[in-house]
Amino acid sequence: MFQYVLRRALWAVPTLLGVFTIIFLLTYLMPGDPVRAVMGEQYKRADPATIERVRDSLGLNDPWYAQYGRFLYRTVTGDLGKSFVLDEQVGDIIGYRFPRTLQLMSAALLVAILIGIPSGILAARHQYTWIDHTLMLVALLGVAMPVFWQAVLAKIFLTQDTYGVALFPVAGYGGGNVRYLVLPALVLGTHLSATIARVMRSSLLEERRKDYSRTARSKGLADRQVIFKHELRNALIPVITIIGLDVGYLLGGSVVTETVFNWPGLGRAVVTAISRRDAPVIIGTLVFGALLFVAVNIVIDVLYAVINPQIRYA
Numbered sequence: 001m002f003q004y005v006l007r008r009a010l011w012a013v014p015t016l017l018g019v020f021t022i023i024f025l026l027t028y029l030m031p032g033d034p035v036r037a038v039m040g041e042q043y044k045r046a047d048p049a050t051i052e053r054v055r056d057s058l059g060l061n062d063p064w065y066a067q068y069g070r071f072l073y074r075t076v077t078g079d080l081g082k083s084f085v086l087d088e089q090v091g092d093i094i095g096y097r098f099p100r101t102l103q104l105m106s107a108a109l110l111v112a113i114l115i116g117i118p119s120g121i122l123a124a125r126h127q128y129t130w131i132d133h134t135l136m137l138v139a140l141l142g143v144a145m146p147v148f149w150q151a152v153l154a155k156i157f158l159t160q161d162t163y164g165v166a167l168f169p170v171a172g173y174g175g176g177n178v179r180y181l182v183l184p185a186l187v188l189g190t191h192l193s194a195t196i197a198r199v200m201r202s203s204l205l206e207e208r209r210k211d212y213s214r215t216a217r218s219k220g221l222a223d224r225q226v227i228f229k230h231e232l233r234n235a236l237i238p239v240i241t242i243i244g245l246d247v248g249y250l251l252g253g254s255v256v257t258e259t260v261f262n263w264p265g266l267g268r269a270v271v272t273a274i275s276r277r278d279a280p281v282i283i284g285t286l287v288f289g290a291l292l293f294v295a296v297n298i299v300i301d302v303l304y305a306v307i308n309p310q311i312r313y314a
Helices: 002-028 034-039 048-058 064-076 090-125 130-144 147-158 178-208 211-218 223-260 266-276 279-307
Strands: none
Touching: 002 064, 002 279, 034 048, 090 130, 090 178, 090 223, 090 266, 090 279, 130 178, 147 178, 147 223, 178 223, 211 223, 223 266, 223 279, 266 279
């Protein structure tokens, strides 16, 4: 197991190097002058010599390869730089914001799993019945509907009495109160649950057509026993893959959800940093997101073998 995890971690190195290079190029080619973000209102009153000194102090006059090397060195050593606007270390910003984003992502993932997997199993057990058609229609609507639209509808119908029922607060963090978490988690989680339900259904149907499944039923085992003791173990593998890939979606979707619900997470920090051209915060959060995504996918690879021991560490 240790060698397998180590091998997967080593394979992640070129992946991360490629991602870091793309992040650097996108930031390097981003239009506008970073010095304007650093100096703020003083930029208009400053003379060219002062602007040039600031540019030198930031290393912006260095050739691109020198800036790229410095960026890689700082990233590897864990130094994500300092915010141009907030005058605060990017690591501190991430350290404050990420627990709130993780809180939202975990709750959304829990909602998605609790809705998606049982719905997929139910649809597969009752294939081509009204239950199957209804669940898949709802899942199709869930996949097709953008997150921001779901968020708007949820706020209209679940936060005030004029058009719906005032069950939850409109927005905010509420000092960590769970009531403030429920609605953003439902919006983010139900969208993801639609994908999980569809994958769960198709994967389970495929397992139900295999010989081992027919043999188990021919021996007189109840359908529920065959599903939960034999088929589900194999059918969960594609679902776990989808969940691993959806960590990226959750990070991206949390940007929209956090903005709509005024949730103080990483997503809102990125949106604010982009509007202010605060390059260190943009780069730092993207680098952190890439590291998180790769780490989650390594965990997913290990989970394959834990769920189904027949999978070998080839």
